[in-house]
Each structure stands twice: as C-alpha cells, then as structure tokens.
Amino acid sequence: MIRFGIVGAGGIAEKFATDIKSVKNAKAVAIASRDLERANKFKDKFNLDYAFDSYEKMAESDLIDAVYIATPHSFHKEQSIMFMNHKKHVLCEKPIAVNSQQFEDMVVSSQKNKVLLMEAMWTKFLPATIKLREVVHSGVLGKLKHAYIEFGQDLRHIGGDTGRLFNMNLAGGCLLDMGIYPLSYTLNLTDSSVKTIKAKAEFHHTGVDTKSIVDFVFDDGSSAKLISSFMEVLDAPSVFEFEKGNIVVDHFHKSEKVIIKDKTYYFPHVSGGFEYEIEAFSKTIEDGLLENDIMTHEQTRKSMKLLDRTRKVFGLKYPFED
Numbered sequence: 001m002i003r004f005g006i007v008g009a010g011g012i013a014e015k016f017a018t019d020i021k022s023v024k025n026a027k028a029v030a031i032a033s034r035d036l037e038r039a040n041k042f043k044d045k046f047n048l049d050y051a052f053d054s055y056e057k058m059a060e061s062d063l064i065d066a067v068y069i070a071t072p073h074s075f076h077k078e079q080s081i082m083f084m085n086h087k088k089h090v091l092c093e094k095p096i097a098v099n100s101q102q103f104e105d106m107v108v109s110s111q112k113n114k115v116l117l118m119e120a121m122w123t124k125f126l127p128a129t130i131k132l133r134e135v136v137h138s139g140v141l142g143k144l145k146h147a148y149i150e151f152g153q154d155l156r157h158i159g160g161d162t163g164r165l166f167n168m169n170l171a172g173g174c175l176l177d178m179g180i181y182p183l184s185y186t187l188n189l190t191d192s193s194v195k196t197i198k199a200k201a202e203f204h205h206t207g208v209d210t211k212s213i214v215d216f217v218f219d220d221g222s223s224a225k226l227i228s229s230f231m232e233v234l235d236a237p238s239v240f241e242f243e244k245g246n247i248v249v250d251h252f253h254k255s256e257k258v259i260i261k262d263k264t265y266y267f268p269h270v271s272g273g274f275e276y277e278i279e280a281f282s283k284t285i286e287d288g289l290l291e292n293d294i295m296t297h298e299q300t301r302k303s304m305k306l307l308d309r310t311r312k313v314f315g316l317k318y319p320f321e322d
Ligand SMILES: NC(=O)c1ccc[n+]([C@@H]2O[C@H](COP(=O)([O-])OP(=O)(O)OC[C@H]3O[C@@H](n4cnc5c(N)ncnc54)[C@H](OP(=O)(O)O)[C@@H]3O)[C@@H](O)[C@H]2O)c1
Pocket: 007, 008, 009, 010, 011, 012, 013, 032, 033, 034, 035, 038, 069, 070, 071, 072, 073, 093, 094, 095, 120, 122, 164, 170, 177
C-alpha cells in the first residue's frame, strides 16, 4: 500500500483525494498546505490522517512514501526535487515542468535518489486510451493520415490576472494548461516525429496565450490539427483518420467511449478517472521500478520538447526563462 501525501490543497487535489479512495494499492494519508487552516479543512473533508503546514515538513516525514504535486506549474521542478531529495516518489501534475531543461533536471534527481518520477497525464491510463493505443499499434488500421483534436473550457472566471492561469510568473497560459492534452495525445497515434509546426495564438493582456491553433506535420507526411482554448468550450469529437478506417473519441481527455470503424467500445470510469494513473504509479513503486512503462520519461520528454517548440513558434517565453 503506497501512502500518499498531497502537496497543495487546491482544486485538482480534491479530485485526486476523491479518486484515490477507489484504488486498492494506494491511500492518501496526508496533506501539506502553506496554510494550516486550509490543510486541516482538507484533511477533515477527505478523512486523511495528517495535515502539515509546510511542504518541507511533509517531505521530512516518514509517514508517506510518495507525493502528488498539485501546485501551479512554475513550482513543479523545485518542489519535485525537494521531495525526491527526501526519497519520496513523485507523481507531478501536468505539465511536469515549464520546459525541457527543467524536466531533465528532475530526471537527474529521480535517478540520483532512486525514486519514481512520473507526470500525472491521467488520460494516458484511461482504459479507453489503452484500447485506442492497442488498436493503433496492432496496425489493423494502417498508418495515421490526419488527427483533429479540439479542447476548450471557459475558465475566464478563474483566478483573475494574478491567478495561475493568467499569470506569466506562474507559467500561465492555455498551451501548457490545456494544449498539453491534445499535444500529448498525438503520441498515442503515431511514432513518427514532428517535422514542422505551424502555430497561432491569441494572447491575454498579461502576456499568456488564451487560445492556440497548432498544426503538426510528421516525418511520414501525416498531420494533426490541435486547437485549445480556455476562453470558450470546444468539445467536438476527436477524429483520427487512418489508412484503413477512422477512430472517433468523445471528450478525449476523459474518454469513456471509443468508436473504431463504426464499432463502439465503452469504458466507464470506476471513479473520476484519476484512479487508473494512481494505481499504475503505485504498482510501479511496488515493482521497484524508476519509470512507469506507459508514462515513460521519454513520453514526457517528447511532449515537453513539442511544447517548447510550439511556444517558440508563437513567441511565448516566461519571465524566468533564459
Ligand atoms: N489533471 C487534471 O485534470 C488537472 C486539472 C486541473 C489542474 N491540473 C494541474 O494541477 C496543478 C494545480 O492546479 P489547480 O487548478 O489545482 O491549482 P490551484 O487550485 O490554483 O492551486 C493549487 C495549490 O497550489 C498552491 N498555490 C496556488 N497559487 C500559488 C502561488 N501563487 N504561490 C504558491 N503556491 C500557490 C496552493 O497550495 P497551498 O494549499 O499550499 O496554499 C494551492 O492550493 C496545475 O499544474 C494544473 O496544470 C491538472
């Protein structure tokens, strides 16, 4: 049984604390918040055993084996490394880091400390996504020709200019927050590398991107159009055209249904959908491995590099980047 401490008593931490209750090989036992009152409230709400008023105190504790980091992106590297230096396994929210260099520093720490480091890209572990990957890799549909994915939510009311979504100092913006989902999903569809990227973005007055339209052309000539926005709802089914038939996925990032050549497969979640990544992460620790076989470091590396390249095309650099 892997004992988790949760880092940051915010929005997504609540979903984690709910979904982990249905996981057999893991348990949330502690919460750390910068604010003791917030930590205690969270502890009581989710029936945890311990509340810490600092992340460092939880890192020093023997009461946990692993942490789930649920703070803004700009803190992921520093906090992950702090926990890994205390020999805690780290499941870190997406994006695991702001850029590739930060991620590589985290990998070094994971190897040095011999602990598991994994990006919490929950979509990769959903049974519907696993089915999709099985079909794609079996080759029955031939090679990918074109992928279309859109993902938009109206998050304008959340946090204001200083909140994590709109704040440049917290690595805000739509691409890193939401665009990462369609982008990393393409890695399920083809092993071909991205040859060219065309990308356009709309920007908020704080400097962060609020919408991006990204076109990938892969080395083998296949292509992908990926649209993300946090100013409007965009939820059309994702359509993947292969040489010998199409795959259609509704609500791809939390999918419970895949249509493969007109045949529909249903995969209802046991809980809210995080249970699959939590179980896989915990099993990887139990197996004594330093990398998960689905969300490998190489998968995260590819996704981080594509995010870096896309940001470069539309000219988004955070104030703390060289
Ligand atoms: N997988 C998913 O579906 C999903 C969904 C939403 C978000 N996320 C990811 O989860 C992470 C957190 O998102 P969220 O929406 O949960 O964030 P949030 O509610 O805005 O903040 C989470 C926690 O981070 C700390 N924090 C927030 N602002 C801070 C600041 N300015 N300085 C220092 N600490 C700060 C606070 O922890 P304390 O309690 O210690 O004060 C806060 O409770 C992001 O990286 C995001 O990409 C993932």
